[in-house]
Amino acid sequence: MGSVPRVLSIAGSDPSGGAGIQADLKSIAAMGGYGMCAITALTAQNTRGVTAVHTPPADFLAAQLEAVGSDIQIDAVKIGMLADAEVIRTVAAWLERARPAVVVLDPVMVATSGDRLLAADAEEALRDLLAHAHLVTPNLPELGALLGEATASSWEEALDQGRRLSERTGGAVLVKGGHLDGAACPDAIVDARRGADGVLVQLDGDRVSTRNTHGTGCSLSSALATVQVRTGDWARSLAVVKEWLRGALAASGDLEVGGGHGPVHHFHHLTGSVPLAEGEFTDGLWRDTAKVRAEIDALPFVAQLDDGTLSQAHFAYYLTQDALYLNGYSRVLARASALAPTEEEQAFWAEGARVCLEVEAELHRTWLSRHPQPAHDAAAAGAGTGGTGAAVPGPVTKAYVDHLLAASASGSYAVLAAAALPCYWIYAEVGAALHARHAARPEKDAHPYGAWIGTYADEGFAAATRRAIAFTDAAGRRASVDERTAMREAFAASAVYEREFFDAPRRFA
Numbered sequence: 001m002g003s004v005p006r007v008l009s010i011a012g013s014d015p016s017g018g019a020g021i022q023a024d025l026k027s028i029a030a031m032g033g034y035g036m037c038a039i040t041a042l043t044a045q046n047t048r049g050v051t052a053v054h055t056p057p058a059d060f061l062a063a064q065l066e067a068v069g070s071d072i073q074i075d076a077v078k079i080g081m082l083a084d085a086e087v088i089r090t091v092a093a094w095l096e097r098a099r100p101a102v103v104v105l106d107p108v109m110v111a112t113s114g115d116r117l118l119a120a121d122a123e124e125a126l127r128d129l130l131a132h133a134h135l136v137t138p139n140l141p142e143l144g145a146l147l148g149e150a151t152a153s154s155w156e157e158a159l160d161q162g163r164r165l166s167e168r169t170g171g172a173v174l175v176k177g178g179h180l181d182g183a184a185c186p187d188a189i190v191d192a193r194r195g196a197d198g199v200l201v202q203l204d205g206d207r208v209s210t211r212n213t214h215g216t217g218c219s220l221s222s223a224l225a226t227v228q229v230r231t232g233d234w235a236r237s238l239a240v241v242k243e244w245l246r247g248a249l250a251a252s253g254d255l256e257v258g259g260g261h262g263p264v265h266h267f268h269h270l271t272g273s274v275p276l277a278e279g280e281f282t283d284g285l286w287r288d289t290a291k292v293r294a295e296i297d298a299l300p301f302v303a304q305l306d307d308g309t310l311s312q313a314h315f316a317y318y319l320t321q322d323a324l325y326l327n328g329y330s331r332v333l334a335r336a337s338a339l340a341p342t343e344e345e346q347a348f349w350a351e352g353a354r355v356c357l358e359v360e361a362e363l364h365r366t367w368l369s370r371h372p373q374p375a376h377d378a379a380a381a382g383a384g385t386g387g388t389g390a391a392v393p394g395p396v397t398k399a400y401v402d403h404l405l406a407a408s409a410s411g412s413y414a415v416l417a418a419a420a421l422p423c424y425w426i427y428a429e430v431g432a433a434l435h436a437r438h439a440a441r442p443e444k445d446a447h448p449y450g451a452w453i454g455t456y457a458d459e460g461f462a463a464a465t466r467r468a469i470a471f472t473d474a475a476g477r478r479a480s481v482d483e484r485t486a487m488r489e490a491f492a493a494s495a496v497y498e499r500e501f502f503d504a505p506r507r508f509a
């Protein structure tokens with residue numbers, strides 16, 4: 001066997017997608033298998049109930065089984081709805097010839113909605129078929145019915161019934177707690193060939209509070225068949241599948257499918273890693289920070305820079321801190337270059353690091369000499385006297401750079417790129433908006449910060465921003481679920497520091 005178990009579901013179709021072969025194919029794929037299906041019957045059903053059942057001639061099922069089995073190595077078989085006795089005989093005959101290594105049989109009799117999915121006169125044939133299975137997975141009413149007894153009313157009684165069914169079939173029985181009353185939802189595998197009580201493994205679990213239990217039995221049995229191919233150990237297989245199914249029940253509300261008993265979310269564990277289109281990941285980062293960006297646009301600093309009423313002291317503080325920030329940011333970009341997966345990205349971030357130092361020098365040479373920080377403000381800010389010679393980072397500058405350095409220490413290129421991106425993207429957007437407003441002004445030359453606002457029109461920076469976005473997006477699309485989460489957190493935190501940085505002159509100058 002390769003690494004992908006090839007699993008055949010022999011079951012009925014549920015057009016609403018939550019049970020039957022549709023649930024099986026999803027569950028098999030969710031467990032890393034390759035799913036196939038031979039359809040025993042077609043149902044017309046939704047989350048509220050079954051309205052019709054059509055069972056094609058059994059010969060046609062035999063033809064499906066023959067077509068698949070004659071060509072493809074089948075590592076495991078899951079058997080679900082069998083509809084009638086003739087279908088059961090067809091499946092039994094095929095199993096005798098094919099003898100798959102793993103056979104899990106879910107003895108489907110009645111749907112969650114209460115509708116019959118097995119003809120009443122076929123129950124005896126189903127009992128005979130159980131001997132072909134390595135594991136049988138009845139729910140409590142089915143367990144009772146297979147023994148010709150009442151449904152167990154306690155877990156102990158259910159385990160006892162399971163052991164006695166196992167004695168009869170010669171295989172293992174999964175006793176399921178889904179139909180028990182109360183907060184507990186245990187499952188146990190019972191095998192009469194093992195030990196006194198026959199309990200091979202019992203896994204206790206809390207009941208998930210949800211109506212969306214349509215297809216849990218189908219999903220559990222097909223997932224178990226798939227994982228069993230890999231582990232060869234029912235106890236280990238059940239542990240994996242039970243945890244996954246619990247998550248699928250807990251996330252079922254996200255699906256919003258139907259008004260009755262809805263399906264479970266088979267791929268809940270992969271929702272953070274679906275393949276993304278180009279730009280989709282960074283679009284999401286941008287959308288998620290809309291509130292913080294609106295707060296930046298509404299800051300007094302931005303409005304005052306725009307209308308020219310910003311105090312010289314605030315502007316000088318901003319320039320001083322900007323120079324200090326750029327020095328730290330340059331080191332961070334150099335680290336991004338060191339971690340970059342391609343030479344193109346390595347060169348891009350290294351160039352970014354170099355440009356930061358150039359801009360820092362230009363701030364000292366040009367802007368800070370024209371807008372020196374007033375001595376008393378500089379002292380109050382702990383920034384030495386005048387210029388930036390003795391300047392120290394203010395609290396926001398320090399926190400922002402520390403956050404970026406922590407991202408670079410994470411060792412993840414993707415997380416570091418996401419942390420570094422707001423400084424390009426948000427700065428570019430704020431600058432572009434300020435520049436556009438300034439350009440439309442009649443008396444531009446009289447504006448005290450006109451020359452500074454003019455620097456926001458730098459096409460080189462806009463182009464670098466587009467590339468930083470594209471590289472971060474590509475890293476996000478390649479990233480794992482956990483890494484994408486860390487990227488979102490890093491980007492969001494940097495966006496907040498951008499806001500704080502623009503607001504720092506008001507608070508600390």
Ligand SMILES: Nc1ncnc2c1ncn2[C@@H]1O[C@H](COP(=O)(O)OP(=O)(O)OP(=O)(O)O)[C@@H](O)[C@H]1O
Nearest residue numbers: 112139176177178179185207208213215216217218
């Ligand atoms: N509300 C719940 N919370 C947690 N686990 C559950 C819940 N309902 C069912 N399960 C689990 O789902 C699996 C199927 O159990 P259940 O007894 O409901 O089988 P079933 O009746 O055959 O399922 P189906 O709903 O497909 O007919 C078991 O592992 C059971 O523990």
Ligand SMILES: Cc1ncc(COP(=O)(O)O)c(N)n1
Nearest residue numbers: 012013019020111112214215
């Ligand atoms: C085709 C088909 N197979 C099995 C079930 C049982 O699933 P549930 O008991 O969750 O409705 C079903 N409803 N439909």
